[in-house]
Amino acid sequence: MMLLTPVLVTLALRVAQIVPESERAGALGQVLSLGAVLALLVNPVVGGLSDRTTSRFGRRRPWLLGGALTALIGLVVVADGGNIPTLMLGWALAQLGGTPALTAVTAGVPDFIPAHQQARASGIIGMTTSIAMIGGSLLASxxxxxxxxxxxxxxxxxxxxxxxxxxxxxxxxxRTGQFGRYTFKEFLRSFWVSPRKHPDFAWNFVGRFLCFVGIAAATSYQAYYLMDKVGIAEDKVASKMLVGMACMVAAIVVGSVLGGQLSDRFGRRKVYVMASAVVIGAGLALLALGDSYGMYLVAITVFGFGEGVYLSVDVALAAAVLPDPANSAKDMGVLNIGNALPQSLVPIIAPALLAIGGGTENYGAFFLFGAVAACLGALAVQLVRSVK
Known part of the structure; x- marks a missing residue:
């Protein structure tokens, strides 16, 4: 909720209060992309450091609590910011804090959950994400x-x-002495897992990256889509998005529960990840083609169901292809680059896609781009060989 609410609603509204309408898409892209780049860099580094943490409070607790408090400070800066540089500074600090906390939570799946229950646990995590979306949208409204x-x-x-x-x-x-000293070489290795030695890990990374390009396309620009293409007034956007988030969250919850249970019951991961990526693409295609609020609700519901299934099973698939369980946080941190990098790239690419054909409102091209990326992600997951 701490990070999703700004991405979904409040950052877009804050930027719209500060800059002219013609500049808001680019300004939002600047704010989101800086934070995402920092998250991209911090993710695997913090994962490696967390794996090595010998504090009596544990490997994960210090990063969970310290990260959450740092993110709180960053969001206070954003809340009080009256210009784009201040928003960029605050959002960067929020990502620098929120990323270690999320990395520690993600590492908890392989750390604490038996393999035969990991998809179900991932589904529960997906449900909490959904609750955060609706809760954040409700608070924004x-x-x-x-x-x-x-x-x-x-x-x-x-x-x-x-x-x-x-x-x-x-x-x-x-354990003291379990890992070697954290050198600069080890820092560089934080960003790398050999695709030659671990091809399934690499293909899962590619699939995750492409699917999250689609997810980032849907989540980052909904507020402006409703204002520019559907014609919702700015002061009504938060309440309209609340209804949309309710539909999406309901679909995510259903998809998370159904996907996690079926995946664990039949012991299969790939087919659910692939199918859900295609459904995500279908939801984005509906957004591209629609121009009414009713169509928006249908599209976001389809998208939400696909995202729910995807989130419930992909973490379990990722846990199954980790190269070394002792370095789970570091390796999950590398995988998390796959979902952090699109949050940086999509806002950078968005203004160019929105400007296709002249103007700044070609949401059809923008969402179709996300749909194609998600479907390509499904093809990449097909190349994972060690997991059914």
Whole structure:
């Protein structure tokens, strides 16, 4: 909720308050892309450091709590920001804090969950993401007239949740001497897993990257899509998006539960990841073709079901192709580049796609680009050989 609410709603609304209409897509891209680049760089590094953490508080707790508190500070800066550089600074700090916390949570799946239950656990994680979406949209709608509060309240809720998680997990520290010294060479290795030695890991990374290009396309520009193509007034966008998020979240919950249970029951991962990527692409295609609020709701529901199945099974697939369980956080951090990098690239590419044909509102080209990427992601997952 801490990071999803700004990406989905509040950052776009804050940028719209600061810059002219003709500049807002590019300005939003600057803010989102800087934060995503930092998340991209931090993800595997923090994963490697977390794997090595010998603190008596465990390997994951220090990064969970420290990251969440840092992200809270960054969002306070965003909430008070009155210009684009300040928003960029605050959002960068929020990503620098939120990324270690998310990396620690993701590493918890291979750390704490048996292999035969990992898809189900991933589905539960996907459901909490969905709850965060609807909760964040609800808060954005409730505080749309006092937008700064809509940044801070979700962050406080997230910090509270992290504190509870830190209290209940059985998180043991790394054994002293288990890992070598963290050198600059090791830092560089944080960003690399050999595709020659671990081809299934590499293909899963490619598939994840392409699917998250589609997901980023759908989530980053919904507010402007509703204003520019559907014709929703700016002061009504938050409430209209709340209804859209409710439809999407309901579909994500159904997809998460169904995908996780079926995947665990039949012991298959790839077919569910591939099918869900295609459904994500179909939802994006409907967004590209639609120009009414009703069509938006249909499209976002289809997209949500595909995303729900994808999120419930892809983490389990990723856990199955990790090169070394002892380095789970580091390797999951490398995989997480696959979902962090699109959050940087899509906002950079978006203005050019939106400008196709003249103007700044070619959402058809933009969403079709995301649809094609998601479908190509399904093809990449097909090349994973060691997992059914």
């Amino acid at each position: 409730a505080f749309s007239t006092v937008l700064s509060v809509a940044f801070i309240v979700p962050a406080l809720i997230a910090v509270t949740g992290v504190i509870v998680l830190c209290c209940v997990i059985d998180d043991a520290p790394a």
